[in-house]
Amino acid sequence: MYKILIVEDEKQIASELKQHLERYGYHCVIAEDFTTILALFQQIEPHLVIMDINLPAFDGYYWSRKIRQQSTCPIVVLSARLSEVDQVYGIENGADDFITKPFSMDVVLAKINGQIRRNYGEYAQEIDTRTFTVQDTTLNLDTVRLTTKQAEESLTVKELQLCQILFEAFPNVVTRQQLLAAIWDDETFVEENTLSVNIKRLRTKLKEIKSELEIKTIRGIGYQLLEKNK
Known part of the structure; x- marks a missing residue:
């Protein structure tokens, strides 16, 4: 229970x-x-x-x-x-x-x-690998942190879930609908700017740890995790 x-x-x-x-x-x-x-x-x-x-x-x-x-x-x-x-x-x-x-x-x-x-339940992802590394940046699902050699940042639950989806999709585009459907059970109950606010927070944390990665907005579609200047 x-x-x-x-x-x-x-x-x-x-x-x-x-x-x-x-x-x-x-x-x-x-x-x-x-x-x-x-x-x-x-x-x-x-x-x-x-x-x-x-x-x-x-x-x-x-x-x-x-x-x-x-x-x-x-x-x-x-x-x-x-x-x-x-x-x-x-x-x-x-x-x-x-x-x-x-x-x-x-x-x-x-x-x-x-x-x-x-x-916790039927949609909780069961995966063998508890870390994802893209370029110089590692996402650790157990410690709930983003790290590079320079620094590390802790994440909220939503930031962790968004980050995992973007890391798994790298370098492909993930639509807003895919992100909402994967993280919120019913996007009709989600405030419009909630996803944008979480993405903004992730961008800030990537900058703070001096990551080689950035999250690019694909207008009208969604978001894409890329190497900077790519």
């Missing part, structure tokens, strides 16, 4: 989420003390976290960042405010998906099911 940690200070919303998700076979734990979220996360070891942004003491971005420092567990952000800036900030702090309040329970369930399948 997959475990979900619900970090939501509005008790009615937390209770409704728990009741609905448990009808579909999930085991849910609701956080009660909003100063010890990381300790609770370590204690129950959930498969997924639903994280509200507006919390007492520290906000959801803070706790997402703390969780991401030690786990690739999917984090779904729950918030009434989800402007483009909020989404970018959420992704930068480890969020994998977003749910806007007020929300439909069907959308919540679809997003949760998608994350579980992609990360």
Whole structure:
């Protein structure tokens, strides 16, 4: 049974989420003390976290960042405010998906099911090779890092999944639809700029590790991992 940690200070919303998700076979734990979220996360070891942004003491971005420092567990952000800036900030702090309040329970369930399948279930990739190396850059699926001889960068779950697809396809073009279908279970629930924001983050990390690779936008089609100046 997959475990979900619900970090939501509005008790009615937390209770409704728990009741609905448990009808579909999930085991849910609701956080009660909003100063010890990381300790609770370590204690129950959930498969997924639903994280509200507006919390007492520290906000959801803070706790997402703390969780991401030690786990690739999917984090779904729950918030009434989800402007483009909020989404970018959420992704930068480890969020994998977003749910806007007020929300439909069907959308919540679809997003949760998608994350579980992609990360643990029927769509989770089983591969023998846990590293991919293209030119001077290595993607390690176990440590969730991109490395060169000069430096290394950690990745979020979505960045890792995108990076793996691009590395496997090198040097071929991958369409936006292929990326969305491979990483998000149903792209109709994905904010339009979510993929673009994750690609932008990957580009920045490739530059920071002084990689010989770059991600090129193929207008109207998708993205292509290439050697620089090629």
